[in-house]
Amino acid sequence: MADALRPSARVTEMVAAMTLDEKAGLTAGVDFWSTLPVERVGLPRVRLTDGPNGARGPVTRGEGGLRAVCVPCGTALGASWDVDLLERVGVLLGTEARRKACRVLLAPTVNIHRSPLAGRNFECYSEDPLLSGRAAAALVRGVQAQDVATTVKHLVANDAEHERTSMSSDVDERTLREIYLLPFELAIREGGSLGVMTSYNRLNGIWCTEDEALLGGILRDEWGFSGFVVTDWYGVTTTEVSPAAGVDLEMPGPGRAFGAPLADAVRAGTVAEADLDAQVTRLLSVFERVGALDDTGTEEPTSADEPADRELALEAAVSGTVLLTNDGTLPLDRSALRRVAVIGPNAAKAVIMGGGSSHVEPFHVATPLEAIGDHLGPDVEVVHEPGVDITRAAPTLKAEVAVTYHAGSEPGGEQVRAETLTATQLLSFGPPQGVPAEFTARATCTFTPERTGPHLFTLAQAGRARLAVGGRVLIDGMATPLPRGRTFMGYGSKEVTETIDLVAGDPVEIAIDYTSGGDGGSGGVYGVKVGLRALLPPDAVERAVAAAAEADVAVVVVGTDDEWESEGFDRRSMDLPGEQDGLIRAVAAANPRTVVVVNAGAPVTMDWIDDPAAVVQAWFGGQAMGPALARILTGDAEPGGRLPTTVPERLEHNPSWGTFPGDHDHHRYGEGVFVGYRWYQSRHLPVRFPFGHGLSYTTFDVGTPTVPASFTAGTGDELVVEVPVTNTGSRSGSEVVQLYVAPPSRTEVPRPPQELKAFAKVHLTAGESTVVRLTLDDRAFAWWDVGTEGHAAVVERLPLKPPGAAAAVRSPGWRVEAGTYALRVGRSSADIAHVVPVEVVPA
Structure with missing residues (x-):
């Protein structure tokens, strides 16, 4: 400390x-x-x-x-x-x-x-x-x-x-x-x-x-x-x-x-x-x-795009990527690849972060499609079909957007600020810097369609806004306020949609007018967001299946995005949005060498888990997610991640089912200490993947731990557990040694079957060995005793007091019970290699 x-x-x-x-x-x-x-x-x-x-x-x-x-x-x-x-x-x-x-x-x-x-x-x-x-x-x-x-x-x-x-x-x-x-x-x-x-x-x-x-x-x-x-x-x-x-x-x-x-x-x-x-x-x-x-307080904010920073972002993305299943298809043999199909709604967009206040504008973003193509090089043909679309409405348009701000809530006011943005979204908590509380804004950019056909535009607002495309007013939230919704972290309207036909190669001007007047600025939030997407053809799934069937391997990138995972609202389902489940099954049936990449920040339902050859959990991997994925698929990097959260088979199995997210102004934490794997294991519930799970491209032997026979709590000493680990495979890799502590068979309060109390990640070359030292202190064996002060006050009111009622009042605090504890060492909460007893004696 x-x-x-x-x-x-x-x-x-x-x-x-x-x-x-x-x-x-x-x-x-x-x-x-x-x-x-x-x-x-x-x-x-x-x-x-x-x-x-x-x-x-x-x-x-x-x-x-x-x-x-x-x-x-x-x-x-x-x-x-x-x-x-x-x-x-x-x-x-x-x-x-x-x-x-x-x-x-x-x-x-x-x-x-x-x-x-x-x-x-x-x-x-x-x-x-x-x-x-x-x-x-x-x-x-x-x-x-x-x-x-x-x-x-x-x-x-x-x-x-x-x-x-x-x-x-x-x-x-x-x-x-x-x-x-x-x-x-x-x-x-x-x-x-x-x-x-x-x-x-x-x-x-x-x-x-x-x-x-x-x-x-x-x-x-x-x-x-x-x-x-x-x-x-x-x-x-x-x-x-x-x-x-x-x-x-x-x-x-x-x-x-x-x-x-x-x-x-x-x-x-x-x-x-x-x-x-x-x-x-x-x-x-x-x-x-x-x-x-x-400091002076007047220092100017700057940006720097440093190679070392890019490398660390890449290393972090690789280290957190989890290989969930693999029949041996991964890593891909690049020399045997001639054609790769990259399929799915998240294949051609970079879903690298969730929604809300943590958003940043990164220097470098490569979609999985771009990163895989770049990494495989010109000798491998990479084809793409989205198959399905999961956007609730449309992503914001990435473009050079010129914005001017004007004083007053009606058009024609004095210009007070100008800036250039990188997307068709304005958002501020309180008026933008240098802009009065009552203001208007006008944002313009040019969009050139890549294909002819219907394009869906969306408008969401916190305030009032109007969208014009090619000089035609498409959505008017000034004349008619848009209904309340969940945009802008719950302070904005619903996204209203309109469709317009565009021609490939013909640029159109997009104009957005905004005013803080009317019912705008709810909760101090001022914003407008315009989304755009080209609609998929009716045979999009069939085209994806055909592309997969003709490829040496199919990589299906599925998941969510910041419309589904965001600050401001909870998900309503653990299922993948849209028709992604069906797309996975269809592509896997067409090509047995199908790799599914789950690009989501939280667990999703995986009833199709046995269909693909391999499944990779890429999370929201930051600006280097695409390059990290490409390197992992080809074996140029090792999937270093282990699950930090359980993936249940069904949403109804999770410990908060029935009490989440709450009602009548209360979130009731009825599951108590039985959170995550503590719940699933105490209830003997099957899970899709256990806490701590993750596969490797190499193999490891976790040897028998060396543990003292006993430990005396309350002395300030630590119990040291030494675990030999050897990379028994043919390539470098990483292993996470996980130590769980199981309580004695009889305890004064209900306790989870086991709890993580120490861990260590080791990186070993082929054939290399090391000894991992894991330390435990009193808290590794303790539970929080709420004390007997409240109980004593209750008993005092009883006409007929129970035996022992006059015992000394016990204050709240951490309490270690004497007994035989089991130290469980393994690769996940379910994959325990060794169980070693230790006698714990309070001082």
Whole structure:
């Protein structure tokens, strides 16, 4: 854990020199991405940036801005099981944040994969708290080594998007401690995170921004956290309660509960100035730690496309790619290939990230089709047929889009800003920088169709907009407001569609007019998005099957995209969208050498799993997903991933079935500690693929562990498990050694059959051996005892008290029961190579 932040003389003097209004002003953003500068005392503004996929800079998606390195999504990083790699990815993200003139990175996201349907699963690491926490701690260390503070998020139990800003996550204390708080604890204690972001939801009825037991008791007193706590954007905050609870910074600005209202509350005596001073001191201490107090606050954000960054993004994509099945078809023998069919809805588009606030504009993107063609070279013919289309409406058009902004909500106002975007989408939380609250915008670009026929256009708006194509108004959301929908993270309209015939090679002008007036700007969100796609011919599936039948191998790229997996809403089904299941079966029937690539951020139904020759889980692999996939298919890279989350056979088998996403303002965590593999194994439910599963192109022998016969808990000692590992195959590869702990046969509370307590990833050349050292401490054997204080109060009311009622009251805390535990070492939660007993004796 990083050293506790103690206020320096410089910080103490700065706080003392500030006026009440200046101190209060520092607790709220001055705009969407910056804190208040106080030049009089030498305090510059400090900028923050999203996030988990890459550092976008102090701009909102859709506002233009700078390009950034796009790393794989959280699930893909979790699938790497590689803490050394995660730390290097953190260094990259920290470096990128500095390039963008930011000192705070709004990452990592460590919420748990409670349900396969959670809309933001792709952004999180795992269903397991230990894997999530160790991954987060590594990323934090890397980021903060670049003098950038992280804000591990979202504290806590923000595991669904449905009504996420108002729901109460109802979680019992034991489950909260053992599952949902553990990733945050590890990110702070092992990673040293300098920041924490609160979640939107309530926890057991209390807003997390008002929960003193959470922010003060657990976070600060128990874990020793001395950094700052920031709200999620537009999260509920109260002037009188949140400062004392432990919230330091309300974002974005201007403040609603903090800032000027907080200064007024101090003057009125309803908030102690000492609480305000504590907030400001914590903020400034973090700013000093990362060097922000020595900035000017006027540094210009920049972009850099470095070869080393591209290589790391590629390495991370490869390391997280999971080979689920393989009959020997993979890796492909390039010398035997003459024709390859690349098929599927995600083959000719780069689906590299989910939807929402983590979006960045990457430097380099190659679709799977492009990457496979480039990698195979000119001697191999690569043919493409999409087969089916999964877009709900249409993807935004990638083009050079000229945008002008004008003052006033009616056309003809003074131009106040101009910019060039790379896609037909405008989005801002609050008016764009330098633009008044009432404004209009006009965006234009040119589109040249590649084929003749019907093209589907879509329009979605938060505000009011009009779309014209070739001078013809196609959709008018100004004259008739569009119905409410789920676009723009739930603040926008439905996507309205219209079809128009276009001619291949004939360019048409696309014009978008937008006004913030009328019913626009819902929730402070201003946006318009225009989508476009050429409609598939009626025989699209037949054409795909014919292409597959004539190829040496067929690669079918299926999955989801940011219309199906996004911040702001949850998935409604685990099934692949559209007719992808049928396409897989048809292509596999036409060509026995069919490889299916699943390009999705969360588990999907795979009833067709036995049909293809091989199945690869590529996730949302960041900007290098396409090249990584091409290298893995041909054996030029090893699929290094292992599943960070269970793939169930049926949605109804998952532990949150019946309680997800919640109703009547409550998310009920009824499964308790039995999350993910803990649930499936305790219920003896079959799964499609178990937690930790992943195949290799080589073979490994995991030898018998060396384990002490006994372990005495409570002494501060560690139990060391040594596991010999040998690459017994003919090529280099990686293996993840996983150590699960099974409790004694009789325990005081229900416990999962086994829980992951240590892991290590090793990279070995053919024939190479090593010894993996895995360490366990008291917590590896412990469960959270809620204590008997509440029980004692209940018993006190009973007329006839049960035997033993007068026993000493036991306080809450971690508890280790004596007994024989089983250390289970293997390659996945289901593939256990060795079981070794150890006697645990509490001190």
